[in-house]
Amino acid sequence: MEVMFHMSTGLAGRITIREVAADAGLSISTVSRALTGARVVAPDIVERVRKSANRLGYRADSVARSLRTQRTDTLGLVIPDITNPFFPALVQAIEHAARTQGQSVLIVDADNDPQVERAALYTLLDRRVDAVLISPAHATESLEALAETARVVPTIQVDRVIDEALPWVRVNQSQPIDEIVGRLRSGGREHFAFVGQSSTMATSFEREGAFATLMENAFPEQSLRVVRGTLTAASADVAVQQIMRDWPETDAIICANDIIAVRVLQELRSSMQRRNVAVSGFDDTLIAEAMGLTSVRQPVDALASAALAAASGVPGVSLHVELFSTVIFRTSTS
């Protein structure tokens, strides 16, 4: 690889297959076949082509190839907000898995805005991506553009599912909550609260629902302790204050993500809670380890693999995949 672009240095035009053919004294058809391995070419010819190509620093123009083959080897990835700490790991897993199979990734950050998302989907289709992987920005407002896209190209919902009928790859959200609550109950806790986010976000909504269902079954006599906030510190503070005022018996708080959880921990400390309150987060971000916060590690690599498999359009591949998380118990729940 070291000298690949060596000869194409400086001057404007890049080396094309035509020049390689001339250099090797062969037709461009033969050069193409020798390089792509599409059909059998005599070994000595292949060698001759390789030599010329390397010496000239030839690399096939993938734009031209795409136009001809009608494949771009490119995936469109639409993320609602990459500064949400869950997504970087997902983006990394998807990009890595894609690269492994020769695909590149066009990324779009939808700014949590369904209108931006819609426009982005059109752009991706214009660019003829082979497939679209999307975590929809909104539970209802993203539906239409998602469906339109799915009509044109394999489209996989990743992590956030808003249309059950279309392909999706998701993570079960109740299993880790069951696991955390189970562990804490055997540790003697029995007054659980949940701090979530806006219900238009699919995963937070699912987590809240899972929590509510579990509570109704486990503690039918208790009132449901659920508060919704945003990712800001002030919002978490309000949530903690509300919980402690309305339900002072609370001895465990399940948070919909690590950021909320960290702030809840902080607020509990600074408000001089005499009682020990267990706290857990979601997403197992770097901060969870740093803070000793119990959190939920989602299987991003498996999620990425399943998403790419579903996107490949290969018949027989599962278009609906549900995966499970690992709860990482740390000091915040002990």
Next chain:
Amino acid sequence: MEVMFHMSTGLAGRITIREVAADAGLSISTVSRALTGARVVAPDIVERVRKSANRLGYRADSVARSLRTQRTDTLGLVIPDITNPFFPALVQAIEHAARTQGQSVLIVDADNDPQVERAALYTLLDRRVDAVLISPAHATESLEALAETARVVPTIQVDRVIDEALPWVRVNQSQPIDEIVGRLRSGGREHFAFVGQSSTMATSFEREGAFATLMENAFPEQSLRVVRGTLTAASADVAVQQIMRDWPETDAIICANDIIAVRVLQELRSSMQRRNVAVSGFDDTLIAEAMGLTSVRQPVDALASAALAAASGVPGVSLHVELFSTVIFRTSTS
């Protein structure tokens, strides 16, 4: 936009310009010109073309356009590790700025591996990106591939600079450190330590250098208190223990990023420090607000704009831009 792909539903082939031309009873040249606005077309003709295009759900194939125009309207973005909390905000800023000017972004996560990075750069060149924006993975091992790439396409170093001679857009790393130390000194602190990361990472290296220079000038009689670690909790713990053992007089710790800072805060608390030690981080991630951690907010939007401007290749645009940060003082330094 709502009905754009409406008619292309279902069956394989997408609508091409040829079909729009037939539908409108015009030549494909005219259709192209009417739609791109490249040259003056009679208003009624434009209207006729628009109608046909909309009705048929036509959208130009950008692969074909790129082959013809030799522009892809695509930027290659190479990031060393998107799970490093600084990068999501940068990726978001770049993607947003790019979209605003009609460019898409092919993203690659180099896994902190110069070999992966090199291969990624070749792939981006194969894909004929208009420019490359890169935060190099390694201070020396990334040099060669960076230079090769720069020979073919406008290539801008973003945030991390390893080759001063090539274009870059960076953030001054000493200004915020000067600012933090200055503020803390007027608060009476005078024994500063620094916890950094591996010196092969350009920014951490610069921060460490800035700290060292400042200390030599301000406290020439003191020994230099610098420890390097990794992003893990265990590493930060060791760092804190080393500082407190070797330099027990330390009353302020500047950390090279927020993750390290949070862990340092934790370790200080749990080790029952009787003395109050100020702590600051870098990158002003969500966690800094949640923890009340003083941190350095880098101007990612301006960084992105400057990078895109430099990548545009427009003559007169600055190819070397240095920007400044804002220190967000919070309770961790009071």
Next chain:
DNA sequence: CTGAAAGCGCTTACAG
């Protein structure tokens, strides 16, 4: 196994 030709879907000189 190799070559000449067609064509992917556009844009843009070149004529008129």
Next chain:
DNA sequence: CTGAAAGCGCTTACAG
């Protein structure tokens, strides 16, 4: 202002 033609750089039937 509009159209017929060339061509971007490949891959792949079609012949041989």
